[in-house]
Amino acid sequence: ESKVEQVLYGGGVYGGKTWFGCWWQISRRIKYPNTRGLIGRAELKKLQLSTMRSFWALANEMGLKSGVHYTYNGQLNYITFANGSEILLMDMADSPSDPDFHRFGSLELTDYFLDEVAEISAKAVEILDTRVRYNLVNGQPKGLLTCNPSKGWLYNDFWIPFRDNKLPAHRAFVQALLKDNTIV
DSSP states (O other), X not given: OOOOOEEEEEESTTSSHHHHHHHHHHHHHHHSTTOEEEEEESSHHHIIIIIHHHHHHHHHHTTOOBTTTEEEETTTTEEEETTSOXXXXXXXXXXXXXXXXXXXXXXXXXXXXXXXXXXXOXXXXXXXXXXXXSSOGGGOOEEEEEEOOOSSHHXXXXXXXXXXXXXXXXXXXXXXXXXXXXXX
16 A cells, blocks of 8 residues: 555646646546545635636546536535535645634545646645544545646755655656646
8 A cells, every 4th residue: 555645747738737636636536435635725816717627627527517416605605515525625825814724723624636836835745744643544644746847846845856766655656748638
């Protein structure tokens, strides 16, 4: 059994990263009843205008119908599936009024998908990661991070250790390239 808890899926533009993250969240919610995922991005508006457009298109392709397979609460930003599973949609930006991310304090998650994670601080991801403890599948927390190339914290925490064959056992890096996306 894999000990990997956090995967960075990153690389070129149009590598299928957002689509994969949405598919991963939908598939886990359908397969595992009464679990709770989170889809996050630095800004909720960007999440709704970009990531969630892919999510809704994918849900439609999968034959899922609103009111039958899931319900969406746009005011509170969450999706509930017929089997009791949920996906929370969240703004992950740093906030001067909440430098320690206390807003994550009461979250109980099974897993998370953070799109364009290079726009999100390492501290936000670190704190969110501590909230993955609810109805864990096989007792293991899981997080999926996606990004385009960046020289920020992801470069230091994932790329350099990956390149040097020193990535910790709880982390993995998967390169996403345009040629990997058969839809484009």
